[in-house]
Amino acid sequence: MSSHKSHDIGAGTAPLIGRSLQRVEDARFVTGTGTFIDDMKVENMVHALVVRSPHAHARIGAIDTTELLAHPGIIDVFTTADIAEYAAEIPLRLAPLVGYERYLQRPFAVDKVLYVGDPVAVIVADSRYIAEDAQDLLMIDYEILPAVTDVHASAKNESILNEKAGTNVAFSYRVSEGDIEAAFAAADYTRKESFYCHRHSGVPLETRGMIASYDATATDHKLKVWGATKVPWFNRRALAKMLRMEEADIRFVETDVGGAFGIRGEFYPEDFLIPFATMRVKRPVKWIEDRREHLMAANHSREMECDLEIALSKDGDFLGLRGVFRADMGAYARTNGGVPPAKAAQFAPGPYRVGAVQMDVAGLMTNKTPIGTYRGPGRYEVNFFRERLLDLAAADLGISPVALRMKNLIPADMMPYTTGKLCPYEEPVQYDQGDYPGTLAKIAEAFDFDRMKAKVEACGQKNGKRQGVGLAVFVESGGAGPSETARIEVTPTGKIEVFTGVTAQGQGHETVLAQICSDGMGGVPFGDISIFHGDTDKLEWGFGTYHGRGVTVGGSAILLTARKLAAQLVAMAARRTNLGIEELELKDGAIRKKGAAPGEPPVMTLEALAASADDPAELKAVEKFAPANRTYTSGAHAAHVEVDVETGKVEVLRYLIVEDVGRCINPALVHGQAIGGAVQGIGATFLDELVYDAEGQLLTGSFADYLMATSNEFPEIEAITLETSLSTLNPLGAKGAGEGGIVGAGGALANAVSHALGPLGVNVTSLPLNPNNVLRMIRQATPRQAAE
Amino acid sequence: MNVSTRHEITLTVNGKTETRTVESRTTAADFLRDDLRLTGTHLGCEHGVCGACTIIVGEASMRSCLMFAVQLDGTTITTVEGLAQNGKMTVLQESFREHHALQCGFCTAGFLTTATAFLKETPDPTADEVREALSGNICRCTGYIPIVEAVLDAARTIKAAKG
Numbered sequence A: 001m002s003s004h005k006s007h008d009i010g011a012g013t014a015p016l017i018g019r020s021l022q023r024v025e026d027a028r029f030v031t032g033t034g035t036f037i038d039d040m041k042v043e044n045m046v047h048a049l050v051v052r053s054p055h056a057h058a059r060i061g062a063i064d065t066t067e068l069l070a071h072p073g074i075i076d077v078f079t080t081a082d083i084a085e086y087a088a089e090i091p092l093r094l095a096p097l098v099g100y101e102r103y104l105q106r107p108f109a110v111d112k113v114l115y116v117g118d119p120v121a122v123i124v125a126d127s128r129y130i131a132e133d134a135q136d137l138l139m140i141d142y143e144i145l146p147a148v149t150d151v152h153a154s155a156k157n158e159s160i161l162n163e164k165a166g167t168n169v170a171f172s173y174r175v176s177e178g179d180i181e182a183a184f185a186a187a188d189y190t191r192k193e194s195f196y197c198h199r200h201s202g203v204p205l206e207t208r209g210m211i212a213s214y215d216a217t218a219t220d221h222k223l224k225v226w227g228a229t230k231v232p233w234f235n236r237r238a239l240a241k242m243l244r245m246e247e248a249d250i251r252f253v254e255t256d257v258g259g260a261f262g263i264r265g266e267f268y269p270e271d272f273l274i275p276f277a278t279m280r281v282k283r284p285v286k287w288i289e290d291r292r293e294h295l296m297a298a299n300h301s302r303e304m305e306c307d308l309e310i311a312l313s314k315d316g317d318f319l320g321l322r323g324v325f326r327a328d329m330g331a332y333a334r335t336n337g338g339v340p341p342a343k344a345a346q347f348a349p350g351p352y353r354v355g356a357v358q359m360d361v362a363g364l365m366t367n368k369t370p371i372g373t374y375r376g377p378g379r380y381e382v383n384f385f386r387e388r389l390l391d392l393a394a395a396d397l398g399i400s401p402v403a404l405r406m407k408n409l410i411p412a413d414m415m416p417y418t419t420g421k422l423c424p425y426e427e428p429v430q431y432d433q434g435d436y437p438g439t440l441a442k443i444a445e446a447f448d449f450d451r452m453k454a455k456v457e458a459c460g461q462k463n464g465k466r467q468g469v470g471l472a473v474f475v476e477s478g479g480a481g482p483s484e485t486a487r488i489e490v491t492p493t494g495k496i497e498v499f500t501g502v503t504a505q506g507q508g509h510e511t512v513l514a515q516i517c518s519d520g521m522g523g524v525p526f527g528d529i530s531i532f533h534g535d536t537d538k539l540e541w542g543f544g545t546y547h548g549r550g551v552t553v554g555g556s557a558i559l560l561t562a563r564k565l566a567a568q569l570v571a572m573a574a575r576r577t578n579l580g581i582e583e584l585e586l587k588d589g590a591i592r593k594k595g596a597a598p599g600e601p602p603v604m605t606l607e608a609l610a611a612s613a614d615d616p617a618e619l620k621a622v623e624k625f626a627p628a629n630r631t632y633t634s635g636a637h638a639a640h641v642e643v644d645v646e647t648g649k650v651e652v653l654r655y656l657i658v659e660d661v662g663r664c665i666n667p668a669l670v671h672g673q674a675i676g677g678a679v680q681g682i683g684a685t686f687l688d689e690l691v692y693d694a695e696g697q698l699l700t701g702s703f704a705d706y707l708m709a710t711s712n713e714f715p716e717i718e719a720i721t722l723e724t725s726l727s728t729l730n731p732l733g734a735k736g737a738g739e740g741g742i743v744g745a746g747g748a749l750a751n752a753v754s755h756a757l758g759p760l761g762v763n764v765t766s767l768p769l770n771p772n773n774v775l776r777m778i779r780q781a782t783p784r785q786a787a788e
Numbered sequence B: 001m002n003v004s005t006r007h008e009i010t011l012t013v014n015g016k017t018e019t020r021t022v023e024s025r026t027t028a029a030d031f032l033r034d035d036l037r038l039t040g041t042h043l044g045c046e047h048g049v050c051g052a053c054t055i056i057v058g059e060a061s062m063r064s065c066l067m068f069a070v071q072l073d074g075t076t077i078t079t080v081e082g083l084a085q086n087g088k089m090t091v092l093q094e095s096f097r098e099h100h101a102l103q104c105g106f107c108t109a110g111f112l113t114t115a116t117a118f119l120k121e122t123p124d125p126t127a128d129e130v131r132e133a134l135s136g137n138i139c140r141c142t143g144y145i146p147i148v149e150a151v152l153d154a155a156r157t158i159k160a161a162k163g
């Protein structure tokens, strides 16, 4: 067990970057005074309920709203016919895979419903209680059609989801680098395995929700939407287009957000339906998703199959890797649904030098909730596939798992390293900086991996339990574009206000961004800095938070702006005091003579400087940071497990993560990301699973069925943060730090469980590793005999 | 709703006596959040699993999403807003901040109320006892380890202060 204690800040102790400051956010959360979306009430507000399809695949027949509308307290109901004029498709935000756009979702199902949870109507009522009372009075006829619930049934095209497209194969492409046929022909050793990664998702503790209000006569913002997060500027643009309004007429305001993990804050059907509802009923409308709805309506993720084949020389040189991915995409194309399969294929070679790579990727539509990104999209999946296959190869060749990996990791002196164009909509990948062998050496040593491996092997089975150890090595990207903007202003009282396009979902951005601003402005006191985020009214153009860009891109924009404003303030003070610019500096929150003795009064305070301004423009600066490329975080996970062969239950005895994140702004928060991500990933490997039956009914619609890690399951987790390889792609030297804790979990644990059960003949090729599945693997395995 | 389904209840919330009329089917959580505007108590599942809605009724931690407001009649309850006294945070609240025991903060009220009631009953807990006591609360962000540390550290601090 390890923890990082953070501390309060003393005065005048720059630099703040690199220090574990206490979070400014926490004061409101520990006292219950945060403002999450459901905590807000707007005058005259009414409540919306989204009516959802109970069927996985059905034709929509007659809809009768008469009885519903007669119920007391029901204000309005609208269905697909009522929005027809505006019912544009929700656009893709990322991963424009050719063909996928044919399956874009409209706010309501049109003609057919395609998954349990597909929105078909919105009821507006005086209260949520009343809306729920009355919803059964809405009569909708359905003609049930055969449900497609897995990729194999989908590929047969017997039951077609989207008749216009005429196929369930949404996209299919091949990417390759090098001569794959030659690589396999030259190989001394090849092995092919078929893997499956299970469907699960981020499941933030706060469900989605929003409040929208509309005033056609307002001169500034006609439409206001509270509860935005992640990418408010993008979503505002999408909404403006659908409603045919000017972007400037819409204001998105972020509230406190109870976790997002990639799931929350994308443009969903409700992001159109609730603003539309407020325009219809001319009263503010609140919609709060309930948990059952969340589990069937918010993006699912991770589900895919992969046939992966490796080619090695007899010495273990990694000659080739080829794979076939079949991703279960669910019923529609969501804004970022192409990311998981595309990134799984792109990251298939991972941190290794591989002679030739070829990946075939297909996205198949099924009558299940649509797929989107979840923390470490595609990476969690493919690290499981590749790292598992590497362990199998190592065992076959009689090389240690550490040695086989070490031999093939990209050495530091080959950085930056190009893996080639393995994603159809992106430029070739270039890993920026990193010491991958160093990271593996670190974890092998800290975990004492080789000795532990020998020890558990010698131990065999004791009291019905077997132990095993496993490793997974990864590389993963962060710092995605486009640019992010920041504006910094000096207030009349000499305080600093920072406006950023970065949004926050629990990462501590209000704290780390203030740390960066303070350092950029010569140590302005931390307590004098306020961070404003996620309000489209406060900044002309921002973007948002995803893909490890909060600090790398948003923080870099703040650093550049802070430096620019500091220089501007020094020049301004020079003019006021008739001193030379070169004699002055901004230090510890005031303009001082360079080299002034400590305690010497400043030349001008920021308050005095603010009072002397002729033009407010003198007191503010705006700057953008556009990343030229992505940053690549590297690391490794190691697990030591004990499996009860009678019950199939796995206990994690030790779990270690080593991650090189470049510059670490606040070590306690980075550590928290690693541990929190690890528990999500470990929990997901054993517990989380979204299960459907053959009719396409979701069987895991509550927290009683959808199981997640709790406090007494995985206590022994440690994380080591390295700052070995600073990124050269941003002025902070930072890399993404939010995903390293999760992306190796499936691979390391599958390897550890396979190691433990290997003598019984178990080879883990599918997840999750819940007791039922582990027992089934033990029962179906053929024990390895004396040859072992 | 017909009148007979409405009831008058009186209770003490965070030291203050409140009398309100509530519908019989209103949950305690909705009553606290909507009628009393004590929105620090959160709803993560509304079916008794996540613990985000935990409040202290008398001395015991309970899930306010599984109770009706009428069941609060005559009780003395504490919500997260009532933990700090005169603007001074409790040792446990401070400890949560120091140990980085929260990220998004949505689960925090439930963990604080659960742990506050637990530490009253078990002032000198082992790590396993803390984990067990918190195992009915879900946190999606922190991985629990810093929360357990925060509770253990708070217990030590409280004990040391008592001498």
Ligand code: FES
Binding pocket: B042, B043, B044, B045, B046, B047, B048, B049, B050, B051, B052, B053, B054, B063, B064, B065, B066
């Ligand atoms: S909201 Fe009450 S237990 Fe989840």
Ligand code: FES
Binding pocket: A205, A258, A259, A506, B101, B102, B103, B104, B105, B106, B107, B108, B138, B139, B140, B141, B142
């Ligand atoms: S801090 Fe986010 S759920 Fe616990």
